[in-house]
Amino acid sequence: MRDSLSYGIGILFSLTVHGLVLWALVIGWQPMTQQIVIQPQYIEAKLVELAPKKKAVKKVKKPSNNTAQKKREKQKRLEIEKRKEQARKARRRKAEDDRKEQERLTAEKRAQAEKKRLEEAERQRLLIESEFAAAIAAEQSLINAQEDEIAANSYRQLIQRRLSENWNRPPSARREMETTIRLQLVPTGRIVGVTVLKSSGDGAFDRSVEQAAFKADQFIELQSMSPVLFEKKFRQVDVAFSPQDLRL
Numbered sequence: 001m002r003d004s005l006s007y008g009i010g011i012l013f014s015l016t017v018h019g020l021v022l023w024a025l026v027i028g029w030q031p032m033t034q035q036i037v038i039q040p041q042y043i044e045a046k047l048v049e050l051a052p053k054k055k056a057v058k059k060v061k062k063p064s065n066n067t068a069q070k071k072r073e074k075q076k077r078l079e080i081e082k083r084k085e086q087a088r089k090a091r092r093r094k095a096e097d098d099r100k101e102q103e104r105l106t107a108e109k110r111a112q113a114e115k116k117r118l119e120e121a122e123r124q125r126l127l128i129e130s131e132f133a134a135a136i137a138a139e140q141s142l143i144n145a146q147e148d149e150i151a152a153n154s155y156r157q158l159i160q161r162r163l164s165e166n167w168n169r170p171p172s173a174r175r176e177m178e179t180t181i182r183l184q185l186v187p188t189g190r191i192v193g194v195t196v197l198k199s200s201g202d203g204a205f206d207r208s209v210e211q212a213a214f215k216a217d218q219f220i221e222l223q224s225m226s227p228v229l230f231e232k233k234f235r236q237v238d239v240a241f242s243p244q245d246l247r248l
Contacts, residue, residue, distance in 0.1 A: 151225070152233045158221055159183075159237060167212035169243060170204040177202055178242040179209045185237060187230055189222035197238065209241045 177200040184193030194213045199206050222234060 148226075148229050148232070151229060155219075155222060155225060155234065156237075159216075159219055159239070162216045162219060163212050163239060163241075166215035167241065168208055170202075170208050172202050172204050173208075173243045174202075175243050177205050178240055179206050180238060180240045181209055181213060183213060183237045183239060185219070185222065185230075185234055187223065187225075187227065189219035191217060191219075198240075200241075205241075212241070213239075 178198065179196065179200040180198035182193075182195045182197050183191050184195070186192055191213060194210050196206055196210065222230065225234065
């Protein structure tokens with residue numbers, strides 16, 4: 001650096017001297033009697049090793065306050081948009097969950113309604129079947145009762161005929177007399193007991209009635225009777241005796 005400065009000064013000096021000479025020539029300058037000898041100044045030249053250029057370091061510009069403010073505002077807007085998007089997603093998820101829950105509840109309600117409908121239909125079916133069965137049973141019971149009554153009447157006529165055949169009316173019998181007895185029977189048709197329920201007021205008449213029962217002794221035809229009919233109508237049989245008629 002110093003050598004370069006010396007070299008520059010020498011050149012400046014030389015230019016100055018040449019300029020003065022030219023000026024003197026122009027204005028007619030007369031030189032002094034003294035002789036002036038101008039000797040050139042020798043300039044020592046040296047090779048200068050230039051240092052390698054340093055790479056320029058790019059300085060990072062610090063953001064100004066305005067840029068930082070804008071950056072913060074942009075970041076804030078992004079965060080707000082992000083929160084809004086998250087809120088929208090949350091609302092959509094909730095709406096979807098609500099829709100699925102509503103569908104589930106609707107399906108459950110439909111299933112419950114269908115179950116109730118089927119249960120009601122089954123209840124109605126069972127009720128109809130029960131009522132139908134009850135009606136059939138009642139009708140059958142009526143038929144059975146009618147059949148039993150027909151059968152019972154035939155057995156009553158048998159008993160009446162047999163008692164009438166074995167009854168000897170006493171001479172004291174009168175039209176207004178009547179004696180009612182109760183026969184105790186077993187399923188074989190045998191008479192095991194006779195009880196006078198209503199006396200005619202005449203001892204001979206009452207005894208004749210009792211004797212008629214004992215003579216009959218057994219109605220073997222009752223053995224073909226159903227046990228139910230026997231227990232219902234022929235375990236005990238009441239018979240009314242009068243001179244005109246013998247009624248069961």
